[in-house]
Amino acid sequence: xxxxxxxxxNTFDLTQHVHESTHNRGHTLDLLISRGLNISLIIVKDxxxxxxxxxxxxxxxxxxxxxxxxxxxxxCLNENTRVLFMKTLSLTPSISADSVDxxxxxxxxxxxxxxxxxxxxxxxxxxxxxxxxxxxxxPSEMLSDSKCSEFASFFSEKINNIRKVISTSLSCAEVRQxxxxxxxxxxxxxxxAINANTLEKSTVQHLKTSTCALDTLPTxxx
Numbered sequence: 001x002x003x004x005x006x007x008x009x010n011t012f013d014l015t016q017h018v019h020e021s022t023h024n025r026g027h028t029l030d031l032l033i034s035r036g037l038n039i040s041l042i043i044v045k046d047x048x049x050x051x052x053x054x055x056x057x058x059x060x061x062x063x064x065x066x067x068x069x070x071x072x073x074x075x076c077l078n079e080n081t082r083v084l085f086m087k088t089l090s091l092t093p094s095i096s097a098d099s100v101d102x103x104x105x106x107x108x109x110x111x112x113x114x115x116x117x118x119x120x121x122x123x124x125x126x127x128x129x130x131x132x133x134x135x136x137x138x139p140s141e142m143l144s145d146s147k148c149s150e151f152a153s154f155f156s157e158k159i160n161n162i163r164k165v166i167s168t169s170l171s172c173a174e175v176r177q178x179x180x181x182x183x184x185x186x187x188x189x190x191x192x193a194i195n196a197n198t199l200e201k202s203t204v205q206h207l208k209t210s211t212c213a214l215d216t217l218p219t220x221x222x
Contacts, residue, residue: 013036015033015034015035016031016033017032017039017057018031018042018055021053022052022053022055023052024051024052024053030052030053032055032057034059037059037061038059039059040057040058040059040060041056041058042055042057044056070125070126072123072124072125073121073122073124074121074124075115075119075120075122077119077218081118084118085118088114089114092114108216112216115216115217
């Protein structure tokens, strides 16, 4: 068994630091195994908690804090971008095809080419280290005992009031047999097509202006 453990330690470049008995019967049953760490001041001491001894040691660890940089892609859009885009797009040849997929791909290609010429994508690097000042400068009033007591009293009172309402309603309520109402099956028998103007007023104008990375144009253009 000992040879197998030594073989595993050597295979994975591990170091076993305990070389004395850790049990009251003279056996070494508790191990301290590390890899690439600076461990010193190893003390095996009987603290009278069990038949096993306690292992104390110091370890030196240097924090490796790297400020990672993130790449952010962004287009610089201003007041003239929309005018230049419409002018550039009007100079491109029209598209005629029978396939809807081909028309959509061609339109996206034209739009992307035009917007890339006017407002190309620029890559900017920013520091990816997140700031968390709340960890170090927490307001003292948030840690006061009075605030905690006030918070607990508020919710305890709410719970007691809810319990009173429930007990009162249960004592006065009558037991009734609730029968499920029959559901009517509603079907669409007539479908009326709408025009583009109605679609824009009823749906498009009520949508939130959110832009996805897959969108050809930013929603700020519309």
